[in-house]
Every structure is written in structure tokens, then in C-alpha cells.
Amino acid sequence: MTATHTEVETPAPTAAPPARPRRRRGSGLALLFLLPALAIFAVFVFYPLARSVILSFQGVDIVGRPGAFVGTANYARLFSDPGFVKVLGVTAGFTVLTVVPSIVGGLAIALLLQQKIRAIRFFRTAFALPFAFSVATASVVFQVLYNPASGVLNGLLSYLGVDPVRWLTNPTLALFSVALATVWMQIGYNLLVLSAGLGAMDEEVLEAARLDGASGLRLQRSIVLPLITPQLFFLVVTGTIHSLQSFGQIRILTRGGPEGNTTTLVYSIFEQAFDYNNSNFGYASAQALVLLLVVLVITAVQFGILERKVFYR
Amino acid sequence: MSGSTSTTSPTRRRTSRGPRRASAWTYVILGVLFVLVLFPAYYAVVGSFMGTADTNSFPPALWPTSGIHAENYSGVLRLIPLERQYLNSILQTGAITIGQVVTSALAAYAFVFLDLRWRGLWFALFLSTMMIPYESIIIPNYLFVSDAGLKDTIAGLALPFLATGFGTFLLRQSFLAFPTELRDAARVDGAGHLRFLTSILLPLSRPTLAALGIYSALSAWNMYFWPLLVTTRAQDQTVQIGIGQLQSSDADNPGMVLAGVMLALLPTLLLVVFGQRFIVRGLTAGAVK
Numbered sequence: 270m271t272a273t274h275t276e277v278e279t280p281a282p283t284a285a286p287p288a289r290p291r292r293r294r295g296s297g298l299a300l301l302f303l304l305p306a307l308a309i310f311a312v313f314v315f316y317p318l319a320r321s322v323i324l325s326f327q328g329v330d331i332v333g334r335p336g337a338f339v340g341t342a343n344y345a346r347l348f349s350d351p352g353f354v355k356v357l358g359v360t361a362g363f364t365v366l367t368v369v370p371s372i373v374g375g376l377a378i379a380l381l382l383q384q385k386i387r388a389i390r391f392f393r394t395a396f397a398l399p400f401a402f403s404v405a406t407a408s409v410v411f412q413v414l415y416n417p418a419s420g421v422l423n424g425l426l427s428y429l430g431v432d433p434v435r436w437l438t439n440p441t442l443a444l445f446s447v448a449l450a451t452v453w454m455q456i457g458y459n460l461l462v463l464s465a466g467l468g469a470m471d472e473e474v475l476e477a478a479r480l481d482g483a484s485g486l487r488l489q490r491s492i493v494l495p496l497i498t499p500q501l502f503f504l505v506v507t508g509t510i511h512s513l514q515s516f517g518q519i520r521i522l523t524r525g526g527p528e529g530n531t532t533t534l535v536y537s538i539f540e541q542a543f544d545y546n547n548s549n550f551g552y553a554s555a556q557a558l559v560l561l562l563v564v565l566v567i568t569a570v571q572f573g574i575l576e577r578k579v580f581y582r
Numbered sequence: 583m584s585g586s587t588s589t590t591s592p593t594r595r596r597t598s599r600g601p602r603r604a605s606a607w608t609y610v611i612l613g614v615l616f617v618l619v620l621f622p623a624y625y626a627v628v629g630s631f632m633g634t635a636d637t638n639s640f641p642p643a644l645w646p647t648s649g650i651h652a653e654n655y656s657g658v659l660r661l662i663p664l665e666r667q668y669l670n671s672i673l674q675t676g677a678i679t680i681g682q683v684v685t686s687a688l689a690a691y692a693f694v695f696l697d698l699r700w701r702g703l704w705f706a707l708f709l710s711t712m713m714i715p716y717e718s719i720i721i722p723n724y725l726f727v728s729d730a731g732l733k734d735t736i737a738g739l740a741l742p743f744l745a746t747g748f749g750t751f752l753l754r755q756s757f758l759a760f761p762t763e764l765r766d767a768a769r770v771d772g773a774g775h776l777r778f779l780t781s782i783l784l785p786l787s788r789p790t791l792a793a794l795g796i797y798s799a800l801s802a803w804n805m806y807f808w809p810l811l812v813t814t815r816a817q818d819q820t821v822q823i824g825i826g827q828l829q830s831s832d833a834d835n836p837g838m839v840l841a842g843v844m845l846a847l848l849p850t851l852l853l854v855v856f857g858q859r860f861i862v863r864g865l866t867a868g869a870v871k
Contacts, residue, residue: 309745403804424641
């Protein structure tokens, strides 16, 4: 709407020549204001982006520095490496196992807290508490809880007569355990976002629906859910990307193991480039560009497809 | 659902406005979820005061049964140089927070109040930085910082994060809502751009600044991947890295490990309890159309 007004502000062409239109003034000052941010972006975002591409065509020399150009060898290796196919599978599994439960769980709590409840402020703050934990602190707490010999989880299971579980070293279980810790870290944030959305709902719409006889699950499904689709959509997009970027919990809890069963794309990049002094910067950069591509495609697809199903008021 | 008809009895009172009063079932489900979600946090707090007699028995105690072991807290300070790491974290977080607020405010000001050719293009360039996951460019950044001799320095920890597309976007939205009359009045009074920005615009944008500041501080304090790469010596590391390595350095005393977790957690815990409103505002800025 402001764009249309700028036309009016510009003096008519018949006006006296010395009165130059204000908006024709140079961009020098504006560029000066942009400069600090632009300089940081140039050095730490755009230059590295270009260098990532170059690195992905390079091999490594004997002292572990990026070396001779190897053409598309790193990319060829991506497609022929069964380990990398597994990495993609683990990444997809981890994403689903973290995004879906953390949104469903956050939504369930948000809907419960939406009702008239005693001590509502206490519950709200309490449920948001996991949000205070960083990836490192939450991972260390879960590491203590998961301890197979003296951890509380196995302690509680023992009361039910269940044998000790190797939460982080059992090949089939490890990914679920890391995902569970991740869901716990994420749920407080999802709750905050969804509660904000529910709080902003138009109470009159709900009242009208109630007068029409809608209640219980039907009210939630047909009225409340469509009203908070912008928040749900936001959480699906950011949650998926956030989940793809997970690193700390895998580093602390499993180091990608057992048998690479928790090695996600980001962890694989770390492993190839930095772990055990591997210094496979070229191969790791090729994987990093796959990550970039995946994130860009997911962003595009989610905005393209999901956006149409989102209810905007 | 067919079940919904049974709850809509004709005698139901329709006079109550607002959310319906919760049933007993709500409290039961809420209670179960409360225990499940809060248990790890509860155990972190309680466990940090437990001795090995409680934590290393099987099944382990769920509350202290062998006295309160506050010495876990002094013990963890002997285990890792947590005071130094705290200082490093504060310096890194401070530099990133101040840097992001300053660079974002300047850029947002240019986008809203200054003449700029190809404004849309420049802005798109800023927004594009938000779509690049930083893990995908972490290798060149590491090589750059390492070659520049910035490993194990605060500069190496903070420099790559001194500007943010998100912050610029957030402040631009806030500046756009600024009344033009106020801006014109300031100009008539002879206030230059920097003067207007620092003494009128920013003070009036405090809620947004607070949201951005808290968001920047939280993400900087909690950062893990980058500090892990660019720090090697314990006294140069941040709190998060120190805590992450606690378990491997003393697995025999979970109480001490959890005491370290509590110490690392303190600043963010205070933020979440007292600054929740700003956090929601900052973090959901993208969720509202």
C-alpha cells in the first residue's frame, strides 16, 4: 500500500528542474548502514557458501588440508557409498520421530491448558520449563537417566519387572532414545507457540460454534485446529529444519552409534570433516551441500503445498 | 464423532462464556503429562543434591535418602574450569547479542527510513541468509577461523554470528509500524539519522529489541556445534562444551554431573521463568502472517 503512495510523492515532471525528487538521492548512506551486517554475511555466509562448493570438488592432501581438484569424485562417492544412503535414512527417521511427537504432544498440552484450569499460570510455566534446557544440558540429563546400570529409567522399569534396557547402545533402540530426548527439548517451545496461537483465537467464533452444538473433539477438530493452522504450519517447517540440524544430542548421547544407527546427515558431516582427525573436507562438503539442498527443497515444498491448506484469517 | 452427541445434553447451561470448565479427566491427563514432561527437570534438580549412595544404587533413589550433598556443586567446579567457561560464555553471548542488535538495527533503519536503490533485492539478500543452515557452511568457516589464528578466542566464537537476517527482519517490521508524524517531527527538530535512531526510534522499539536480545542471548548461550569445533583447551571452552564433556570425565558421580547442568542452566532458567512473554514474541515472529 505504501508503494502506491510513492508515485504521488514524486513531483510531476513539469516541476522546476532544481527541485530534485527526494527518492532519487544516492543510496550511499543506506549502504553505510547496511555495511556492518553485509560485511559479516559476506565473510561468514556467502564466501563460505561459495567455498563449500569449491571444497566439494577437492580432495585432501597428506597433512589434512584441502588439496587437488578431484572433479566430481566426492559426489560420485555420495551415490555409491551405502553408508551415505543409510545416513539419509537415519536422518529421515529421526526427523519424523522428533517433529511429529513434539507437535502432537505440544498441541495436546496446549489444548488441555486452554480449558478453565486452576493454577493455570503454574502449569504453563512448568510445561515450558524444558525450553530452558540447552541441547547439551538436556542431553547430559538424559544420559544420566538412560544409564543402563544405575539410571532412573531402568530403575523404574525394574519395579515393573522389566529387565534393564540398553537405551543408547541397543542398535534398534538408540535412535528412538535420542529422538525422545529431542522431543523433550522441543515440546516446551511448541507449547509456547501453540498456546500463543490458541490465546489469540477469536472467542466469539468458538462461542458461535458452541451455540451451534459443537463441543468436545468435534469443536477441537473442526474449529480450533483450522484456526491455529498458521502456528502448526510454522512449527512443521521450523521443526523439520531444526530437527535436520540436530547435532549436540547425537554427539553427547551416542556419537552416531551404535553401528552408525544414529548418524544423521549433520553428524556425518562432522564425522567426515572433524572427528578422529578425518579431515575429509571435500567429501564432507559434498554432504553439506546435500544438507543445504534438502533444507531448501523442504522449505520450498512446505511453503508451496502446505501454505494452500493453511487457514489465514 | 458419535461420542460428541452424548456430551451435548439439552440441559447444558449455555450462559458460560469463555473456555469451558475443565473436567476431572482433564486434570488426570494433565497430571500424567505433567509428571512425564517435568520428570527429567525434576531429577536434574534433585539429583544434583544426591550422593553416590542414592544415584549409584539399583534401583536408584528418586529423592535424596542419604542427606543433601551440596558439595556436588563445589565438586564440579574442581572437575572442570567452570568459572572460566562461564566467563567465556558470558563474553561470547554478550558480543553476539550486542553485535546482532546493533547490525540489525542499522540495517533495518536503512531498509525503512533511508533511500536505497534495489531495496527489495538487498532485503532478499538479507532474508536468504536465514535459509542457509549454518551446518552446511561450517567447514569453510572453521577453516577460515582456524587459518586466521582465531581458534580458542572469544573473537573466533562470536564473529560469524554478529549479524542476523532474522533480527533485521524483526526490527524492520517494528520500524515499519513507527508513526511517520513522529519521524517527521524529529526531523523538523533537526535530529539527524543516528540521533533519531538512538534517542527516539530504539527507545520506542523496546519490546521488539527485548525480544531480539533475549532470542540472540538464548541461542548464543546454548550454542554447541561451533564452540566444540573452534575451542580445544578446557579453559577456552564455553559452559555448554564443558557440561557436554562432564559425563565422560566423571561418570561415577551423576550428582556432580547434574550439579554442573544446574549451574549451566541457571541463566536460561531465569529467562524462561521471567522473560517468557518476550521469548514467545521473538520466537513466534515468523508464525504470525
